Amino acid sequence: MADPNADAPNEMVGDALDAPALETWHSSHSTWLHGFLVRTLRIQAAEADDIVQDTWLRIIRTSLNDVEHPRAFLSRVAVNLFRDRRRREHMRSSHLRLVFDSRRESIDPSAMAEQEGNLELERAILDLPESIRDVFILSRFRSMTNRDIAAQLGISVKTVEWRIGRAIELCAHRLRG
Numbered sequence: 001m002a003d004p005n006a007d008a009p010n011e012m013v014g015d016a017l018d019a020p021a022l023e024t025w026h027s028s029h030s031t032w033l034h035g036f037l038v039r040t041l042r043i044q045a046a047e048a049d050d051i052v053q054d055t056w057l058r059i060i061r062t063s064l065n066d067v068e069h070p071r072a073f074l075s076r077v078a079v080n081l082f083r084d085r086r087r088r089e090h091m092r093s094s095h096l097r098l099v100f101d102s103r104r105e106s107i108d109p110s111a112m113a114e115q116e117g118n119l120e121l122e123r124a125i126l127d128l129p130e131s132i133r134d135v136f137i138l139s140r141f142r143s144m145t146n147r148d149i150a151a152q153l154g155i156s157v158k159t160v161e162w163r164i165g166r167a168i169e170l171c172a173h174r175l176r177g
Contacts, residue, residue, distance in 0.1 A: 034052050037082070
């Protein structure tokens, strides 16, 4: 049975979505998607705006020829993006809480150089690209296995390994320089 919301054309030209088809999808479903996010996830309108925009950016790379239920498809992509955002926010706040707690402890004057080195390492980690930083923090500060990180972030184990190696390389380069 055809979806009543599937009134938008979805022709593909090569590997890119036909612009008129995307515009039709956007005009037909964008306002609905925004309302869905605000109502269902109980988030602020500004955050819903960001997620809607990210959703459209995500589906630009997707072939829409086989999509029978556009709203179900859009809502799934948007909810996944919302969950990814929450997971990253949780990781950052947990890391910042750890940093804050470690700073409250008394400082031994003889350990000042070590503390400065740790602070520079912390800055190097926080300056890493987000995808690399998230994997590195899960690995080194949450003691998660590469397989668990891959499952949590929805990436391959090889990608996890590469990102950890790249994080170490970037931090070492910064600390040397």
